[in-house]
Amino acid sequence: MKGHVVIAPDKFRGSLTSPQVAAHVAAGLLLAGRGAVPSVPLPVADGGDGTLDAVVACGFTRVEVEATGPTGEPLLASYAVRDTVAVIELAEASGLRRLPGDPAPLTATSYGTGELVLHAVRHGATRIVLGLGGSACTDGGAGMAQALGARLLDENGDDLPFGGAALRSLHRIDASALAELSGIEFVVASDVDNPLLGPHGAAAVYGPQKGATPGDVAVLEAGLARLAAVAAHTHGLAGAVEHDGTVRSMGVAAHPGAGAAGGVGFAALAFLHAEIRAGIEYLLELVDFDRHVEGAALVITGEGSLDEQSLRGKAPVGVASAAAKHGVPVVAVCGRRTIGDEELRAAGIEAAYALTEIEPDVERCMTEAGPLVERLARTIAETHLQGSPS
Incomplete structure (x- = not known):
């Protein structure tokens, strides 16, 4: 697979800022042996905290x-x-x-x-x-x-x-x-x-x-x-x-x-x-998302809780909508999620990976969010970047 990976998450409230989430995703991609696929950290927000x-x-x-x-x-x-x-x-x-x-x-x-x-x-x-x-x-x-x-x-x-x-x-x-x-x-x-x-x-x-x-x-x-x-x-x-x-x-x-x-x-x-x-729409303009996503192989977005509120204009859905204009697939990382695969796909997100799926202890998900995000990023690389050089 050719192209780069754009990492455009919102914050995980109470755990990680959006730049920290992006950094841990990038580290996880490297741990998966995808160092030859360049990643572009592009933390985002919806106008609120972060x-x-x-x-x-x-x-x-x-x-x-x-x-x-x-x-x-x-x-x-x-x-x-x-x-x-x-x-x-x-x-x-x-x-x-x-x-x-x-x-x-x-x-x-x-x-x-x-x-x-x-x-x-x-x-x-x-x-x-x-x-x-x-x-x-x-x-x-x-x-x-x-x-x-x-x-x-x-x-x-x-x-x-x-x-x-x-x-x-x-x-x-x-x-x-x-x-x-x-x-x-x-x-x-x-x-x-x-x-x-x-x-x-x-x-x-x-x-x-x-x-x-x-x-x-x-x-x-x-x-x-x-x-x-x-x-x-x-x-x-x-x-x-x-x-x-x-x-x-x-x-x-x-x-x-x-x-x-x-x-x-x-x-x-x-x-x-x-x-x-x-x-989110305006913040994506400010950080020049369209230029960065052009020619990308994958966009990784996310936020702390992927839920019904996310579907009402929150950052991950905004990122997915913007990426869709360029035909680039989108996956998400999150602390937890309460919406199903069908709803995610309708919002333009191919798949979502939650910390609670690999660590059932919610407190540990909060305190160890960084390493857990890296584990999820490795899974994403193995699942969605299989054709990438390693």
Whole structure:
């Protein structure tokens, strides 16, 4: 078999980053005696956690900045840049993993993400890619907007404190000091299509994952609704406002993806005029997947759990769809899988190899994921690269 192997996995959450998965797959291919078949590690992500690691592994440069954490504490956060394109992963400054202690669903802020955006713009970026996922906040992106210069004011003209709960007191948005962003292209890379409000919105669906009780969810929903209403009324956004301040048509708030990352998708649409793109689709463009897959013999993709969620636009299916355009077969490695062979083939994946198939102890699958991935890669080489020189 002629051609190279493209190794394009997402992370194994809690075990391996996407670059680590790719490295272990490459090592397994070598152990199988397929050293004469060149492999191209091309870690991928869907816009959520791990996006930064993936693009850095593919040639972007990491930039470290002091920023504001989700509960207001200072921290060091990173974004990635290549030429004039900056990739900002919201979880870096505003993620659950950056909480210093317990969750803070009512007060957590996206302010630090806005600081990263501002830093990238001031250092020459003309396209900002926002990877939304893993957020600690449900503030509708209010903190991000504040960091960029917008003032969110109560009826006394005082600035609101951080967090989604405070938005219930929002009276007016003053965007007169908003940073100069003309000429900057903003792209939201996300696999989330939730609207801002309602039973499928940011508070109802994702609030509990951030520690919100049912009572907290109601508070956050009210805050987000107030943000949408005031933004429509004072900031020229689409939405018809009744005399009592309610909104008949939420416009931007109803846009698919507005509920991403606790409503940061809404702020990106409303204040940054961002375009929302399917995360994996856009990330594959950024890492130039089409060029790397041309002439390949095989693509190996994967993620921690290959399940029903994977079929709804997650990384492995996105990789398979992109590879199919070039007629290149795709197989997957994963920690576990709960979907059958027929569903996999319908998604463009010829076969999947799970760690749990060779190690039934789930804890060992987590702690020894690297060596186990190498074992699976050897099996893949023996099964799918039989004609390759060894």
